[in-house]
Amino acid sequence: MKQDIIEEITHDRSTGMTLIVKTVAKIMIAMMLLFGFYIIIYGHLTPGGGFAGGVIIAIAYVLMMLAFSRKVALKKLSNFWASIFDNLGMLAFIVIAYIGLGFGYFMYNFIWHGNPFHLISAGIIPLCNIAIGIKVGAALYAIFIGLSIYGRITTKEEE
Amino acid sequence: MLLFDIILIFMIIGTIIAVETKNMLSAVVAVGAVGFGVSLLFLYLRAPDIAITQVIVEVLSLIILIRVATHVDNVAIERRIDNFANMTGLIFIGLFIAFCIWAFTDVIPFANPLMRVSQHYLDAGLRETGAANIVAAVILDYRAYDTLGEAVVIFTSILGAFVILRSKGKKKLSEEDDITVGILEDA
Numbered sequence: 001m002k003q004d005i006i007e008e009i010t011h012d013r014s015t016g017m018t019l020i021v022k023t024v025a026k027i028m029i030a031m032m033l034l035f036g037f038y039i040i041i042y043g044h045l046t047p048g049g050g051f052a053g054g055v056i057i058a059i060a061y062v063l064m065m066l067a068f069s070r071k072v073a074l075k076k077l078s079n080f081w082a083s084i085f086d087n088l089g090m091l092a093f094i095v096i097a098y099i100g101l102g103f104g105y106f107m108y109n110f111i112w113h114g115n116p117f118h119l120i121s122a123g124i125i126p127l128c129n130i131a132i133g134i135k136v137g138a139a140l141y142a143i144f145i146g147l148s149i150y151g152r153i154t155t156k157e158e159e
Numbered sequence: 160m161l162l163f164d165i166i167l168i169f170m171i172i173g174t175i176i177a178v179e180t181k182n183m184l185s186a187v188v189a190v191g192a193v194g195f196g197v198s199l200l201f202l203y204l205r206a207p208d209i210a211i212t213q214v215i216v217e218v219l220s221l222i223i224l225i226r227v228a229t230h231v232d233n234v235a236i237e238r239r240i241d242n243f244a245n246m247t248g249l250i251f252i253g254l255f256i257a258f259c260i261w262a263f264t265d266v267i268p269f270a271n272p273l274m275r276v277s278q279h280y281l282d283a284g285l286r287e288t289g290a291a292n293i294v295a296a297v298i299l300d301y302r303a304y305d306t307l308g309e310a311v312v313i314f315t316s317i318l319g320a321f322v323i324l325r326s327k328g329k330k331k332l333s334e335e336d337d338i339t340v341g342i343l344e345d346a
Contacts, residue, residue, distance in 0.1 A: 039211070043288040047207035049298070055215040062222060083321070090314050097307060107303040113289030122290035123301045132310060139317045140219060146324040147223065 006045025016068040022098070025067035032060035040133035044122040050132030058140035070148060082142040096124055096131065163203055170196040191221045206233040208294045 016022060039046075040053030064075035092112035100108030107124075170193050177189035194217035201210040212223040267273055280297055298306050 013182065020346070038312060044292050044295045044299075046292060047294070048211055049182055049208060049292075049295055052208070052212045052215055055212070059215065059219055059222075065224070086314070086317065090310060093307065093310055097303070107300075109288060116285055116289055117291050122288055122296070122299070123300075125290050126280065126294055128299045128306075130301070132306070135310060136313065139313060143317060143320055144219075144223065147318055 016072075017066070021067050023062055029060050029064055032056055032063070036060065036133075036137070040129055041126065042119070043129040043133075044125045045117065045119070049091045050129040051136050053129075054133040054136030054138075055140060056138035058144070061137075061141045062144050065144065065148065074145070077141065078146045079142060082145060084136035085134055086142060089131045089133075089138065092131040093128060093135065096127055100124070163200070164198050166196050166203070170200075182253045184225070187221065187228045189219060190224070194221070208292075 017025075036053045036056035038053075039048035039056060040050055042050035043053065061073055061077060065078065099106045100110050102104060103110040109123040109125070111123040111127075113123050116122075120126075173189045173193040173196065175192065180186050180189065188259045194213065198210045198213035198217065201207075201213055238330065272278075280301060284293050284296045285291065286300075288296040290298040290300070
């Protein structure tokens with residue numbers, strides 16, 4: 001049902017930018033999301049990390065909002081769920097920090113470090129990167145939503 | 160260091176254009192050019208993590224600024240010439256440059272840090288944390304508390320933005336205000 005609405009708005013020529021922009025944006029959004037997740041997950045091996053990857057994911061959603069219409073992006077990830085993801089990322093980071101308190105001190109790297117240069121290594125660092133990535137991506141997308149739609153919503157009493 | 164100087168001069172020229180131009184959109188474009196110059200400098204100083212972050216944040220802020228700038232009228236601010244203000248500004252710029260020259264003669268040379276703890280991070284970072292990226296090892300293991308503080312700062316700022324930007328208030332328009340906030344009017 002929700003997918004049908006998205007398909008319908010996506011193929012509607014009256015909203016959003018032109019067909020050329022939409023066709024390119026479809027490919028670009030997928031690549032940007034993939035690159036953002038790569039930057040987050042490999043943050044302990046290659047340059048990048050949670051913040052940079054999170055901003056890339058936020059830019060992918062912003063491109064979706066600019067190329068298609070505001071409705072498509074809000075159907076994919078609404079402002080409610082953006083703020084929920086923001087809170088969940090922050091909560092996950094703090095919970096990881098407090099688990100370390102049980103093993104020694106705050107933010108203790110309690111997981112086995114593993115072999116260097118492997119994907120699963122470095123203990124809590126990849127987990128923290130994922131938490132920060134979700135948090136920053138959702139937060140910056142929420143800021144863009146806030147700047148974009150909040151001035152246009154009016155309550156029924158005011159209308 | 161020739162490339163470094165060229166990028167620095169390019170950034171200074173871009174800043175002057177951004178301040179002095181009358182068109183809002185070209186000012187935003189000039190600011191973007193300065194931002195990408197900053198990321199090139201970071202890349203030149205071998206800090207790819209910060210360079211990636213700078214490029215991406217610059218892109219996002221440029222999108223927001225351009226969307227704002229295309230909706231705002233181009234109003235050139237009428238400027239009157241004030242000799243006293245100009246003279247004061249020149250004197251303080253001169254003092255600033257003089258103190259800069261005096262301060263930068265004593266600055267420690269590049270890549271020779273005063274703090275010995277950074278050498279420990281470089282030597283033992285891979286063994287103690289297991290992270291191949293030394294920047295991730297520092298910001299999420301040795302200095303994780305700082306990163307937590309930064310995350311809290313972003314979280315709080317976004318909370319504030321959400322509170323200010325919402326137009327759907329909790330109070331109905333017909334209700335009376337019982338608390339007076341803001342600038343109080345004098346009689």
